[in-house]
Amino acid sequence: MLKNYLASMAILLSTSLFAQDYFPKNDGVHTINKNYTALTNAKLFVTPKKIIENGTLLIQDGKVVASGNSISIPKNAVIIDVEGKSIYPSFIDIFSSFGIAAPTSVSSSRRSNQYDASRSGYYWNDHILPDQHAVDQFSYNAKEATELLKAGFGIVNTHIPDGIIRGTSVLITLNNNQGNQYRILDANSGQYSSFQRSKTSKQAYPNSLMGSMALLRQVFIDAEWYSSGHIDTKDLSLEAFNENKNLVQFFDAGSRANIMRADKVGDAYGVQYVMLGGGDEYERVADIKASEAKLILPLNFPDTYDVEDPFLSSALTLGDMRSWNQRPSNPKILADNGITFAFTTHSTKSLKEFKSNLLKAIEAGLPKEKALEALTTIPAQILGKEQIIGLLEEGHLANFIVTSGDIFDKKTTIYENWVQGNKTAFEDINKKDIKGDYKVTLANNEYTMAISGELSKPKIEIKQDDQKLKAKLTYKDDWVQIAIASKDSLKQEFIRIAALAEKDRMLKGKYILPNGSEFPFTATATEKEADESKAETKTEDTAPLFPVTYPNKAYGFSEMPKAETLLFKNGTVWTNEKDGILEHTDVLIKDGKISKIGKNLSNGKATIIDATGKHLTAGIIDEHSHIAASAINEAGQNSSAEVTIEDVINETDVNIYRNLAGGVTSIQILHGSANPIGGRSAIIKLKWGESADNLVYDNTPKFIKFALGENVKQSNWGNGRFPQTRMGVEQVYIDYFTRAKAYDALKKSGKPFKTDLELEVLAEILNKERFISCHSYVQSEINMLMKVAEKFDFNINTFTHILEGYKVADKMVEHGVGGSTFSDWWAYKFEVNDAIPYNASIMHNAGVTVAINSDDAEMSRRLNQEAAKTIKYGGVSEEEAWKFVTLNPAKLLHLDDRVGSIKVGKDADVVLWSHNPLSIYAKAEKTIIEGVTYFDIERDKAMREAIKKEKSQLINMMLQSKNKGAKTQPVKKKEHKHLHCDSVENEI
Incomplete structure (x- = not known):
């Protein structure tokens, strides 16, 4: 072993001799120092798992030469005895902007006037900057x-x-x-991406999360096409992107939802991102694990809310309160599930807060070994630099910290931090630590004495009979001087202590009474005992961790409900089929399907539900909704066919639950109406508690949103983007479909072609593989779009809104387009002045397939009543009126073979109503999707009480936390913003 060690030393020595410094020395004599430094008798953390008691760390030329117990120390070594101290590898932060000036944000209006890139010779979009190199902007900040x-x-x-x-x-x-x-270890250590636009550009596209995702996908496609030599022009951005593709790929996700979104993009193009987390990964830890992503975790736990004011505290959501309770456990939960993560100081307000929150994570159950790995070996492994950094083995950089003890103890002092063998000292390593709790007797009086703070600036607190006394402490050259004021503030008398600090936190000297009498003084810190008693108290007082629900907010499921075999007995069944409305009828649901319909049905395994006096219907389907999405408009271009709402589904939106309470089981989340050609739809079932991907219909029909009217020509926010007139809107359609036709022809020719995500979608329309739902009001534009479609040999599927549909109903029938409208909204802007409440019945009577939609989070849970209005306005029958919100929207969405009616073999998406579903008294008692009960009115009542109780418990815990001195934050009421057709704000 000694032979091998000497051989390795010889190699290191020869290496250092030939690694000559080529910089000239003009400021004096520069003999190279080849001495070693040996730190001995340390508790040495070579790795988080390899800990050596009384170990030696031998370093030379900024690197570790050896570490262990039996290290032969060369003669030319400086020996530093650190007995009683600990040595850890220095920490590594792999998500930093240290030394980089913050980008200067350009001022911009709600929507920028700039639609073209500002850089010539680079990618067409300013927000794609792979050609940036941090090393070029780096400036060391000592x-x-x-x-x-x-x-x-x-x-x-x-x-x-x-x-x-x-x-x-x-x-x-x-x-x-x-x-x-010396500092730069790797000038190109990784490539970073995000969903966030560049602050330095006014270019309008993308302005949404889904736009960012679409743009990222197009960059991957364009880069591959460029690398294959098909583009003659220069693109320095794509060249840089291709050069960087073999680097570690980091992604600034910042939330659990965005981790899954970024992973979806990465998986499509063979990239496994290292993700910046958001601290909420515990909410769906199984999904995070399935992504196989390594994480970088900020430690930014919420402060305690100040809930003393009962009126303000009532504005706190259960989700926010749980977040305060649960987030410190996020690292532990990830560790328990085998998910690899590193820690970062990113997004923490201060390094002090970072340390405090790190200790909170450990208190919440994160093993210290895992915490140390997350600061040392794991970031090194993520970077692919584990051979040179992150631990203290031979050949690694001499980066280490010397501490008074456990680095994860609040009272531990960091004496020194060595980087590449260069020491930065913060405290005198030879200075004895006097921090701790002392019990002393002075002149037959007992005192408690607590010394805390930094080693070089200790603070003292002295109490006698629980009364705090004024005291002053100075500590220099191992001598402690303490002056203690008497209880009587009028009599300024002092007891003075002069003591020498010895080993094991012992103070030995004398104390002098106000009368000059001197007595021996000895005190020993009882830190260990005090800590143990505190630990016991803490265990007893530890705040309970509230369990995660799905979703992790009010009304979430503690366990996801399962499909059941259900038998509804003796109900009034609205079949929406030729059988019509059946009285005193049974319906059997089995394996998520409608199994039998009839009288006197039985099934030994079924849960019986007495439906006597109640009504069973198919679930309501909303053809036009904007709930359950984090973004609605990609308004950066006049066509955004490349984006999809499926990318931005927000499965935690409480409106899903509220819609279930209104009997809604399926919705189409439509893109907004900011541009003539909008984005693709998401057609989902309201499976409350499921992940975003699990909400989307299997083999969902393909839809896209188009728009006409005031919004797309920017009547209310004109900024120069084409089109600005209704005539221009028509030309946009003709231009895009002409291009799509040429693109499709090239694709079908067998010749090489570059995939264009936008034109791919438009070609699907030409090939009758994707359907258009078009925002519309005015008859002239409705006619126009039907003519454009016929010119390119396809049909418009649905005109939504279509408040002037009654004027063109005959033409709609001839074209074969459906109408999804409001029941009685009108006059909310100029182009709806001609709206009438008879619109739905007139179109229906003309032969148009008519649906009533919401386009509104509040109206969507009352669509049963909206359908009922068509009975008053136009005399539509009850059965036909009910089809306006069930079977007809299913037909418009091409889902009527699966949902929309109660028919054997269809999905068991049904609602049990307390009264006739068209009545204002009707309540949805059970809302069932594929045999799973997602809403039950009795569970809802019980949940309200459970939520009230849980909030009270959390408020009490917060009050206790505040009383113990925790930092607090004010309660701020969060307004839930309902998104509409013209909403451009989004969450990234």
Whole structure:
């Protein structure tokens, strides 16, 4: 073993001799120091798993030469005895912007006037910046570096936090003693991406999360096409993107939902991103694990809410309250599930808060070994640099911290942080630690004495009979001087203590009474005992961790409900089929399907539901909705066919639950109406508690949103984007379909072609593989679009809104288009002045397939009553009126073979109503999708009480937390913003 060790030392020595410094020395004599440094008698954390008691760390030339127990120390070694101290590898932060100036945000209006890229020779979109290199913008900040060093960090991976594709990062050591030639470990250590636009550009596209996702997909496609030599022009961005593709790929996701979205993009193009988390990954930990992504976790736990005011506290949502309770357990839950993660200081307000929250995570159950891995070995592994950083084995950089003890103990002092063998000292390593709790007797009086704070600036608190006394402490050269004021503030008398700090936190000296009498003084800190008693108290007082529900907010399921065999007995069944409305009829649901309809049905395994006096119907289907989405409009271009609402489904939107309470089982989430050609739809079932992907229909029909009228020509926010007139809207359609036709012909020719996501979608329309639902009002535009469609040999599927449909109903029948309208909305803008409440009945009587839609989160849970209005306005029969919100929207969505009526073999999407469903008294008692009960009115009542109780428990816990001195934040009421056709705000 000694032979091998000496051989390795010889190799290292020879390497260092030939690794000559080529920089000239003009400021004096520069003999190279080849001495070793040996830190001995340390508790040495070589790795988080390999811990050596009384170990030696031998370093030379900024690297570890050896670490262990039986290390032969060379003669030319400086020996530092650190007995009683611990040595850890310095921490690594791989999601940093250290040394990078914050991007200067350009001022911009709600929508920018700039539609073209500002850079010539680069990609057509300003937010794609793979050609950026952080090393080119990097400027070492010694002051900021010192703060990071003081917190235990030795290396940062820094990038430019701007743009959707942000370019490459640079791996930097926090070496205050040497220049960048030593600090830069890797000038291109990874490529960073995000969903966020560049702050430095006014280019309008993309302005939404779904637009960012579509743009990322197009970049991958364009880069591959470019690399194959099919583009003659220069594109420096795509060249850089292709050069960077073999680097570690980092993604600034920032939330559980965005991790899954980014993973979807990455999977499509063979990229496994390392994701920046948001702290909410525990809510769907199985999905996070399935993504196989490695995570970078910020430690930004919510402060305690100040809930003393009962009126303000009532505005707190259960979801926010649970977040305060649950988020500190996120690292533990991820560790328990075998998910790899590193920690970052990103998004924490201060390094002090980072340390505090790290300790909170450990208190919440994260093993210290896992915490140390997340700060050392794992970030090194993610970077692919585990051979040189992250641990203290031979050949690794001499990056380590020297501490007074357990690095994860609040009272532990970091004495020194060594980076590449260069020491930065914060406290005198030889200074004895006097922090702790002491019990002393002075002149027959008992005192408690607590010393805390930094080693170089200790603070003292002294109490006698639980009364706090004024006291002053100075500590220098191992001598402690304490002056204690008497209880009587009028009599300024002092007891003075002079004591020498010895080992094991013992103070030995004398104390002097106000009368000058001197007595021996000895005190020993009882820190260990005090800590143990505190630990016991903490165990008893530990706040309970509230369980996660699906979704993790009010009305969520503690366990996802399963499909059941259900037998509804003796109900009034609205079949929506030729049998019409059946009295005193049974319906059997089995395996998620409608199994039998009839009288006197039986099934031994079924749960019996007495439907006597009640009504069973198919679930309501909303053809036009904007709930359950994080974005509605991609308004950056006049066509956004490349985007899809499926990318931005928000499965936690409480409106899903509210819709279920209104008997709604399926909706089409439509893109908004900011542009003539909008984005693709998401057709979902309201499976409350399921993941976003599990809401989407299997083999869903393909739909896209088009729009006409005031919104697309920007009547209310004109900014120069084409089109500005209704005539221009028609030309947009003709132009795009002409291009799509040529694109489709090239694709079918067998010749090489570059995939264009936008034209792919439009070609699907030409090939009758995708259907158009078009926002419309005025008859002239309705006629126009039907003519454009006929010119290109396809049909419009649905005109939605269509408040002037009654004027063109005959033409609609001839074209074969359906109408999805409001029951009685009118006069809310100029182009709906001619709307009438008879619109639905007139179109229906003319032979148009008519649906009543909501386009509104509030109306969507009252669609049964909206359908009933057509009985009053036009004399539509009850059965036909009911079809307006069930079977007819199913037909318009091409789903009537699966839903929309009660028929054997169809999906068991049914609602049990307390009264006739068209009555204002009707309540949905059970809403069932594919045999699973997602809403039950009795469960709802019980949940209201459970929510009230849980909120009370959490409020009490917050009050206790505040009383113990926790930092608080004010309660701010969050308004749930309902999205509509013209909404352009979105959540990224």
